[in-house]
Structures are given as structure tokens and as C-alpha cells.
Amino acid sequence: MGNSQWHKSRTITIFIMLLLIICISGSGCAEKEKTPSGLLVIEGDAVEDKVSFTLDELKSMSEGIVEADYFGINSYGTKGYSHFKGIWIGYILNEKVALKANASRVSIIAEDDYRVEYSLEEIMREDYIDEQNPEARLKIILAWEENGRELKSEMGSPLQLVMGQRHPGDVNKPYWVRYVKTIRID
Template sequence: MKTIKVYRIILMILLVITLSLPGCSQKVKETEEPVNISAGQENSETQDASAGGEEDTPVNTDAEAEPPKEAAPDGTKTEPVKTVKNAELANKVQKPEKSENVTNQDKPEENPPTQEAEAENTLKIQGSVTNKIAFTLDELKAMKDIIFEDEFYSLNSFGTTGHTRFKGVKLWSLLEHKAKLSSKASKITVIAADGYKMEFTLEEVMKQDYMDETNPAKKFPMIIAWEEKGQEYDPAEGAPYKLVVGQREAGDVNKPQWVSNIDRIIVE
């Protein structure tokens, strides 16, 4: 009897197992079907999206195609006509030039030379004179009656010699007739802008027969020159006046007595 009961129990267990197997397979199928459906939906959505993307791609209809170059009757190529936009760009580029012209027109004119700048190029005569005066270059050039021009012989301390042509006014005539020397005057000092100076007695300034040892027949006064070798001195390089003196006698070293860029003459 016990054996029969055992068999029955085993059969029931097998029956239960047999009945449960179809149910499990159905559940597996039911769980797998949604996955396939969703995958299909995703594939279809992806295809739709890609198809839609291709259809929605914007087309640039505003782009202006460059007109083709047309051939002239003789076969040469002609340049395409500029569009309105290119003309507008050209006008924009030209606008700064207009503003530059306006800026240049608005620039103030440079100030004319001041009286102080002009005074730097005057020949000042000071000291024991009736007329303490400063002569401009134009005023000196206008003194036709005392202008002297000739070739002066020079000899320096190194033995170098030469002839140089100068043009200027006679110093003694300038002092006597223009500045009007005082009766007490006895010495003349010529001072350059850099401080170099030469002193002369009144008799040395009055002397009108300085010589040239290579041509003793010629006579020279002491002069204030503004022109050398046919060219006037440049005021930008300093006061345009130079004291020039001939030789007292043959062998006289006279070149060191020449004073360039004269600033003033002092009478004592």
C-alpha cells in the first residue's frame, strides 16, 4: 500500500511539472514580444527621423550665383557686372577717406616763427655805443654802401693755407655809422654762440689794409660775412654771421681769428 501511495505522489508531481512547462514557455514568449515590438518601433522611428532629416535640410536659396563671364564679339572675356551689394561695400570703404580729408582740413596751421626765433639770427651790438641794436640779415644785406666781397687768404697754426671767397659788411663802418661808437670805446669783443670769442683793439678794427701774402697789392677790411663760396650760411645751423680777417703781414696766422656763428659784438 505504501508503494502505491509513493507512485501516486510521484505521478502527481510529474503531472504538475508537465502542466507547468507550457505556462513557463508562454510567459517567456509574452516577455519577449514587447522587446521585439519596442525594437521595431525604435527602428521605425530612427528610419522616420533620418528620412525626416533629409527632407528638412534647409536649402540656401538666398545665395547669389556669380553671373558667368560673357564673351565679347571679338572673343575676349568681359568682367561680370558688380552687384548692388558690392557697390555698397565699395561706398563703405571710401567713407574713411572722406573723414580723413575732413580731419586734414580741420588741422590748425603751424604757428609762424616767433619773434624770439627771429632774434636768434640777429647780429647784436652792445656796450659803449649810442645805438644798442640788433641787425637782421635782411637789414645787413640792404647796406649796399658798406658791403665787401673778395677772396681772403688764410693760414692756420698747422701751416694749412687757402683762398676763400666771402661776402659781408665792413665791421668798422657798421660800428661807426650804424651803431655809433662812443668816444670812450677802445676794445671790441666778438663772441660766438658757443662762447668762443676774439678781442681786438679799436685800431685793429679800423684797419682797412689787411693783406694777402700771395698778392700783397690787395687790401682787405675786417668784415662780418653771411656768404661763403657763393652760398649763404644756413640759419638752422646757427647764427649766419662770420668774422673774417686778413693778414697783418706775410706769415701772419690769421685763420684762428675768424669767428663763426657770431651772437653779439661788445664794445668797451
């Protein structure tokens, strides 16, 4: 092999290796489809068709809007109230999404891929409680406003899942998911 051929072969080998490195790192090959910033996507094996909503579209669903005081307890036992405004997830699923008959599990997924799973029955409930107000009946909502202020997000989505308590003493704040980007139904 001549010196010229050897250099050509080596150059091709280096080029192929660089191309492989770029593809493996994900910066040069097709990557996983990303949810556009600020868009709520509802998808999954138990959804007829994937749908998405902007924040303005969610705010325009007046029949499903909930505004209420939610009592929360965190893992350290800290208790407190916050006033939230948002949309009942059950309303979105009942009115805006075609669910298949086998729908049973709902995953709420945040921008950072943190996720919490619920049964479809839990999402549809309208009777979560507030241990300090026995008359309160609360729903699981996607809030965009807390205590009169718009929720903001450096991560893209301002939506926060908020729910009441399942029973007195229920530590419910760990189930409040911030920066919700996807609802997956299986």
C-alpha cells in the same frame, strides 16, 4: 605737533625745496636775456644805445658790402683762399652805431660764447694783407656768403668774421669767428 600738522609742514618744506631747485637750475626763474636766433646785437659800455640787425638789414647796407678773396693760414700751416661776401664791421660802427669817446676794445662773440678781442683800431683798419697778393687791401668783415654759397648755421647765426693777414706769415684763421651773435664794445 599733530600728525596732520606734521604732514602739512613737510609738504610745504618739500614744495619750497623743489621751487629752489627749479630756480637754481634756471628753468623757472628769470634768466639771462638771450639774443634771438640770427640777430646781430651790438652793445657794451662804449655804445650809446644797444642796437641789433637782422641778416636782411645787414645785406641792405650796400655801401658797406665787401666781396673779396681772403687768404687764410690755420694753426697747422694749411693755406688757402675763400671768396667771401659780407659787411665791413667798420662801416656798421661808423654809420649805424653811436660809439662813446672811450670806445677802445671790441669783442666778437659767437653763439657758443667763443670770443676774440680786437682793438677798435684793428676793426677799423682797411689794409690787412694777403701774403700772396701784395696789392690786396682787406677789411674785417662779417660774411654771410663763402664761395658763392650762403653760410648756414644750426646754431642760429650764419655770420662769420673774416680778416686778412696782419703781416706775411700771419696765422689768421684762428681769428675767423663763426656764428657771430654779438659785438661788444668797451
